[in-house]
Amino acid sequence: MFSRLVFGKKGEPAVLEAFLDKSTYERFRDYVIKNCLSESDTVVKILEHGMANYWLLEFKQIKASYMHIKNLFEEFKKDNELLKAIQMENEQLKNILEKADLKG
Amino acid sequence: MKIKGKPLRDDGHQKRRNDLISALEAIESREKVCIKVTIPYETAERVRLFLKEKWILESQGIPLLIQYGLSSESEEELERLKREMNSKAAHNLWGEYAVMKFKAYEYLMENKAMVMRLSNMLYENRLLKRRLQLKGLQKLIPKDEWDSWDESVIDSYYHKYVFGKSPPASHGKLK
Numbered sequence: 001m002f003s004r005l006v007f008g009k010k011g012e013p014a015v016l017e018a019f020l021d022k023s024t025y026e027r028f029r030d031y032v033i034k035n036c037l038s039e040s041d042t043v044v045k046i047l048e049h050g051m052a053n054y055w056l057l058e059f060k061q062i063k064a065s066y067m068h069i070k071n072l073f074e075e076f077k078k079d080n081e082l083l084k085a086i087q088m089e090n091e092q093l094k095n096i097l098e099k100a101d102l103k104g
Numbered sequence: 105m106k107i108k109g110k111p112l113r114d115d116g117h118q119k120r121r122n123d124l125i126s127a128l129e130a131i132e133s134r135e136k137v138c139i140k141v142t143i144p145y146e147t148a149e150r151v152r153l154f155l156k157e158k159w160i161l162e163s164q165g166i167p168l169l170i171q172y173g174l175s176s177e178s179e180e181e182l183e184r185l186k187r188e189m190n191s192k193a194a195h196n197l198w199g200e201y202a203v204m205k206f207k208a209y210e211y212l213m214e215n216k217a218m219v220m221r222l223s224n225m226l227y228e229n230r231l232l233k234r235r236l237q238l239k240g241l242q243k244l245i246p247k248d249e250w251d252s253w254d255e256s257v258i259d260s261y262y263h264k265y266v267f268g269k270s271p272p273a274s275h276g277k278l279k
Contacts, residue, residue: 002162003164076208
């Protein structure tokens, strides 16, 4: 179940298979209806638009998820410090007990 | 030893965390609709080269290009994005984003390994404190926030890092 391009002979039309999530598919279907185009022409138009604005839209996407990733990073970091603190404390307590055993 | 802050967050944080942990799973498992169309050789070849140049697999790149191609940004909006993208701040953003994503993933994997040993770590911690108490070394016993953790807290960590999903509603929240 992978999206792919299937080429035939050089110069002949290729087959594009795409697996889209439901919301993207619905937008695609609306686009076809709204613009009175065939599915094939619509795909070509959409792909051209996607390639032409790829970096801009990638940038927009990254901007949107930056804060989300930042918050997750901070949350994971805090948990990491806490979990490591338990480990470190166990080592410290073991050392104290070893010293106490040696003295006692 | 005292670490400030709550070990786990509220539902909002839980949701955002899930977004990252199970992003791939969610994408894979979401209901998909297949479209199969014939397109001109030239377009197909351009798409193939475009994705190859960017080291993007067709399986990921084709749906992405369709998603981006369906975006409805106006010309003004695209121009504004272009100006913003060429700014120095934007250049830093690309780098920071990549680094932060990588580090978040590293913490995620490290935390997962530690959480799988959490029950043992806490058991050992309590045992060591008990031994100090028996030896009359109460003064050396630290007061920690994990002293009061019960099974529900450990379960919450498990759900967060090992199972990668929200704990059941019946699970108590951490303080």
